[in-house]
Amino acid sequence: MDQYIRSLENEFMRQDLPEIGPGDTVRVSVRIKEGNKERVQAFEGIVMGIRGSGTGKSFTVRRVGAAGVGVERIFPFTSPSLEKVEVLRKGKVRRAKIYYIRNVKGKVKIKEKRD
Amino acid sequence: MKGILGRKLGMTTLYKDGKAFGVTVVKAGPCTVVQKKTLEGGEYDAIQVGFEELTPERAKKILTKPLVKKFEAAKVKPQRVLKEFKVGNINDYTVGDIIEVGVFSEGEKVDVTGYSKGRGFSGAMKRWNFRGGEASHGAKFHRELGSVGNHTEPAKIWKGKKMAGQYGNEKKTIKNLTVVKVDAENGLIAIYGAVPGARGGLLVIKSATR
Numbered sequence: 001m002d003q004y005i006r007s008l009e010n011e012f013m014r015q016d017l018p019e020i021g022p023g024d025t026v027r028v029s030v031r032i033k034e035g036n037k038e039r040v041q042a043f044e045g046i047v048m049g050i051r052g053s054g055t056g057k058s059f060t061v062r063r064v065g066a067a068g069v070g071v072e073r074i075f076p077f078t079s080p081s082l083e084k085v086e087v088l089r090k091g092k093v094r095r096a097k098i099y100y101i102r103n104v105k106g107k108v109k110i111k112e113k114r115d
Numbered sequence: 116m117k118g119i120l121g122r123k124l125g126m127t128t129l130y131k132d133g134k135a136f137g138v139t140v141v142k143a144g145p146c147t148v149v150q151k152k153t154l155e156g157g158e159y160d161a162i163q164v165g166f167e168e169l170t171p172e173r174a175k176k177i178l179t180k181p182l183v184k185k186f187e188a189a190k191v192k193p194q195r196v197l198k199e200f201k202v203g204n205i206n207d208y209t210v211g212d213i214i215e216v217g218v219f220s221e222g223e224k225v226d227v228t229g230y231s232k233g234r235g236f237s238g239a240m241k242r243w244n245f246r247g248g249e250a251s252h253g254a255k256f257h258r259e260l261g262s263v264g265n266h267t268e269p270a271k272i273w274k275g276k277k278m279a280g281q282y283g284n285e286k287k288t289i290k291n292l293t294v295v296k297v298d299a300e301n302g303l304i305a306i307y308g309a310v311p312g313a314r315g316g317l318l319v320i321k322s323a324t325r
Contacts, residue, residue: 007298008127054127055127055130056127
């Protein structure tokens, strides 16, 4: 049964995005529509986790913005407004969802993953 | 009017013109026309269609003898499900015709009928969204339905009073859903929104009545 749903989803699956995982620092370029104009905005932060499968798969990116306010954005992997994703740094973490970084005081330190 | 039978597969997200749609995927058809009813024949213009072919051995086991004979007489393969659709022009169909999912196209409006998920004997809170009482603070009134009526006048409970009872497993029709995608090759149809029933449940898809 599932194979049929996957066959419909296949059309929307994107191959152009890099492999990302929790702890990675990424820059996500999102297309934003303002009236008739379209521009690209970048969102840079740490990947907190990946959830879902198929067209419902998404990832959460967290950055600490101005005045120390944490901002988290959820991006669907299949979203048409997702222009590109760049991996700036591979992080080495021990869990799949690094929600603990919300409670870290000061700078979040994540070791770099070396292959 | 067009109609087809299918089984619910599940839900997913599809994109169209840059917009995301939560859709239900249904494996619909092929349906075989088993019988025609006509106005001249003393009835009304309708076709009876079968869904899910059975092998002759299987048919003998799970169908009644009159049904097996009916399929034999119509010279079609035995089918598990039989349903009737009233059609506009009866002459478009002949017995033995196959109805595929391709009869529907993207953007069309459809009505979807199925049996909702059974929830058994449910309390008034689940069945009728009653508020119930507090869970704590010394309350002794938790998930009950409260007062059911007046006193000596009328000295009875009104018929139709919302109470606990069987909830779910009823025939439900969701009207005016939009077809987002049709995959004729695999016999799949993606319908915007939710439809009644569990995965694997039987669904009747008809073109919208209004």
